[in-house]
Amino acid sequence: MHSLPSYDPPWLHQQASTTTTTDFLETSVPTLIIPNSVPSLLHLSRRHSRPPVQPWCIGQFFCPGSVLQTLNIAQLYSDPKTFVDKPTSKSAQQVLADFATFDLSTVTEGDLVNFVENDFLGEGLQLEAAELTNFNANPAFFSDVADPLLNAFARIVNGYWIQLARSTIQSALCDDYTNGACEGLLKSELYSTVNATLQSFMDEIDDFGFIPNGERTYYLDRSQPPLFVNIEFAWWANNRTTKITSPYTNQSYMSARYSINNSAPRPESYLTVSTQSEDYLTANDPAYGTPLTQQQAEALCGELASGAESGWDFTARFEMVPQFGDPGLRTYNMQNTIPVCLNSILYRAHTLLADFYGDSNSTATAAHLQTAANIRAGILDLMWDASKLAFYDFNLTSNARNSFFSAATYYPVWAGIIPDEVLSSQSNAFGYFAVVNLVMNKYNGTVPTTFVDWTGQQWDAPNTWPPHQYIILEALNALPSNLTSNILPTPGTGQSAYDLIPSGQLNLTESQLPGQPLRGAQASQNVTATGPGSDVNTLNGTVVNGGNSSSGEGWAAMLGREVANRYFTSELCSWHATGGSIPGLLLRLPNNELNLTNSVNNTGNMYEKFSILNVDSSGSGGEYTVQAGFGWTNGVLLWVAANYGQLLVAPSRPTSRYLFKEKTVQQELYDFYHCI
Numbered sequence: 311m312h313s314l315p316s317y318d319p320p321w322l323h324q325q326a327s328t329t330t331t332t333d334f335l336e337t338s339v340p341t342l343i344i345p346n347s348v349p350s351l352l353h354l355s356r357r358h359s360r361p362p363v364q365p366w367c368i369g370q371f372f373c374p375g376s377v378l379q380t381l382n383i384a385q386l387y388s389d390p391k392t393f394v395d396k397p398t399s400k401s402a403q404q405v406l407a408d409f410a411t412f413d414l415s416t417v418t419e420g421d422l423v424n425f426v427e428n429d430f431l432g433e434g435l436q437l438e439a440a441e442l443t444n445f446n447a448n449p450a451f452f453s454d455v456a457d458p459l460l461n462a463f464a465r466i467v468n469g470y471w472i473q474l475a476r477s478t479i480q481s482a483l484c485d486d487y488t489n490g491a492c493e494g495l496l497k498s499e500l501y502s503t504v505n506a507t508l509q510s511f512m513d514e515i516d517d518f519g520f521i522p523n524g525e526r527t528y529y530l531d532r533s534q535p536p537l538f539v540n541i542e543f544a545w546w547a548n549n550r551t552t553k554i555t556s557p558y559t560n561q562s563y564m565s566a567r568y569s570i571n572n573s574a575p576r577p578e579s580y581l582t583v584s585t586q587s588e589d590y591l592t593a594n595d596p597a598y599g600t601p602l603t604q605q606q607a608e609a610l611c612g613e614l615a616s617g618a619e620s621g622w623d624f625t626a627r628f629e630m631v632p633q634f635g636d637p638g639l640r641t642y643n644m645q646n647t648i649p650v651c652l653n654s655i656l657y658r659a660h661t662l663l664a665d666f667y668g669d670s671n672s673t674a675t676a677a678h679l680q681t682a683a684n685i686r687a688g689i690l691d692l693m694w695d696a697s698k699l700a701f702y703d704f705n706l707t708s709n710a711r712n713s714f715f716s717a718a719t720y721y722p723v724w725a726g727i728i729p730d731e732v733l734s735s736q737s738n739a740f741g742y743f744a745v746v747n748l749v750m751n752k753y754n755g756t757v758p759t760t761f762v763d764w765t766g767q768q769w770d771a772p773n774t775w776p777p778h779q780y781i782i783l784e785a786l787n788a789l790p791s792n793l794t795s796n797i798l799p800t801p802g803t804g805q806s807a808y809d810l811i812p813s814g815q816l817n818l819t820e821s822q823l824p825g826q827p828l829r830g831a832q833a834s835q836n837v838t839a840t841g842p843g844s845d846v847n848t849l850n851g852t853v854v855n856g857g858n859s860s861s862g863e864g865w866a867a868m869l870g871r872e873v874a875n876r877y878f879t880s881e882l883c884s885w886h887a888t889g890g891s892i893p894g895l896l897l898r899l900p901n902n903e904l905n906l907t908n909s910v911n912n913t914g915n916m917y918e919k920f921s922i923l924n925v926d927s928s929g930s931g932g933e934y935t936v937q938a939g940f941g942w943t944n945g946v947l948l949w950v951a952a953n954y955g956q957l958l959v960a961p962s963r964p965t966s967r968y969l970f971k972e973k974t975v976q977q978e979l980y981d982f983y984h985c986i
Contacts, residue, residue: 361574366531374574382581391578395433440477454955519545528577532619563688569645572615573608616644625769648704651718657685658725717778723785739793751807751845755922763824773929776946794866855879874954879961887926890914
């Protein structure tokens with residue numbers, strides 16, 4: 311039996327109204343006053359009414375309202391997304407009628423469990439495994455991966471497409487939202503699958519004007535980042551673009567931001583007391599400071615939903631006052647931030663579409679190029695700091711660019727926007743990427759999203775994400791060859807790789823950076839924080855797990871090779887640490903090792919995110935259990951294999967680590983596994 315937290319949201323003090331079954335969820339304000347003396351009852355010590363109706367949301371169960379809030383307060387599931395992913399088994403009218411039979415002053419947890427079991431089906435039943443009729447077990451790029459172990463692993467990852475493919479069960483779909491029975495890979499040469507996926511996206515754009523944040527009705531208030539290049543522009547221009555006058559040049563630009571008209575907790579992240587970053591608690595727990603007014607609580611829900619639209623949910627990057635967990639999220643300022651990554655994506659989309667039109671439609675080509683030029687000018691004016699050699703988000707609250715460093719700084723060059731200062735010298739070009747060099751030398755993993763490691767948010771350190779490694783690699787490849795031929799610079803005497811970073815770029819001192827833990831008996835200690843001793847992974851001509859150096863290699867090729875190999879290492883080693891094995895090449899770890907990752911019964915996990923500190927583990931934190939089997943994880947690995955295959959080498963054991971204990975002599979026999 312669950313016990314409800316003793317606090318009131320600001321919107322809970324509304325007057326109840328008399329309702330009928332058909333309008334129950336639209337107008338009623340249920341009061342849940344449960345006698346604590348009855349042990350079988352759901353204990354609610356406050357009055358809990360629904361938040362404001364959200365005009366964007368289709369349907370009456372999985373949008374903010376009485377049913378959703380009652381079931382979330384009851385905490386029937388550890389993850390609030392479980393309920394909202396369940397289709398109904400009856401008509402909408404019948405489900406509403408069943409819910410209306412409850413006396414909310416005496417309803418028990420058992421009543422609510424029975425209601426869900428009788429009126430809803432299991433989550434995820436709308437999909438079934440799909441056969442990839444065009445699956446190619448031997449795409450051409452395999453011939454470019456020289457190392458036998460890495461080649462074998464790339465083939466295994468390629469095979470995961472078979473396991474991940476899903477199709478819709480047509481019989482499980484609803485005829486309409488109100489009255490129906492329910493609510494609710496090119497490198498692998500899968501060309502027809504890619505085409506079908508893109509066609510599905512185009513159908514969504516035709517229906518909604520954008521690609522929703524997920525394939526559920528409760529995502530219809532927010533988009534994905536606009537990476538589909540051709541027909542989303544009108545929606546973004548009309549709904550997510552604002553005019554900004556630069557405080558630096560007095561020029562005006564139309565710039566994009568993430569900004570959702572939402573005033574209620576997100577249905578998929580409504581309330582879970584045991585999990586950080588659930589909207590209901592973030593807005594209403596008095597332990598987080600002065601209670602919010604109703605207007606403030608509703609505004610915060612809009613900020614959190616906008617953060618989800620950005621894809622970076624959540625990070626100190628958008629907090630006005632970064633703190634651990636929900637207190638920091640209370641200061642989220644997403645809607646007043648002009649993100650450098652978003653505007654770079656839109657710039658690149660316009661230039662790509664101009665290329666598609668070419669000479670076939672000169673008017674359209676010119677229009678897209680003009681829009682792209684305006685976006686480019688805004689990015690360089692508002693977001694580029696020439697003295698620090700980095701891009702930063704522009705803050706509408708302060709009317710100035712932020713100084714918070716994140717992986718988003720590499721999006722403009724990936725998109726083709728290279729500032730004049732970067733083009734002016736090899737030294738400046740390297741300075742723009744100097745943080746990447748620091749990570750390769752100081753840490754075991756790949757480049758993190760930020761270097762703030764104390765918020766507990768999944769888009770902060772120590773987490774690193776596959777898409778960012780791809781963005782960084784492509785940004786390195788985008789530099790003109792005349793900027794990349796020099797050898798990698800070396801730090802000054804008695805200094806570490808931190809010495810090569812332009813002054814103020816990170817806005818953190820070297821000692822403020824996340825610590826890299828040692829391995830073995832010293833696992834509770836960190837590598838020295840400053841000086842050359844902090845570059846624990848530096849080798850002659852490369853770094854640990856940095857790949858094969860080649861003759862005449864310039865600094866950009868060297869960094870690209872190191873990032874690519876380190877990413878491949880993180881995927882392979884975390885997969886191996888969770889039970890993965892390859893006959894004849896990579897033996898399965900013994901159970902005493904697999905116990906450390908609760909993986910005795912696993913056969914290897916492909917994670918959504920990884921750790922800057924440890925190539926043997928997944929990332930951590932966030933709004934849900936760390937996911938396995940993510941498409942971008944597989945996709946980036948196969949892209950790396952195809953583009954860096956001849957340079958990749960099998961993993962070796964770092965001199966620092968923090969997951970596994972020091973090996974015994976017997977366990978040293980497993981060293982040829984490379985990862986552990």
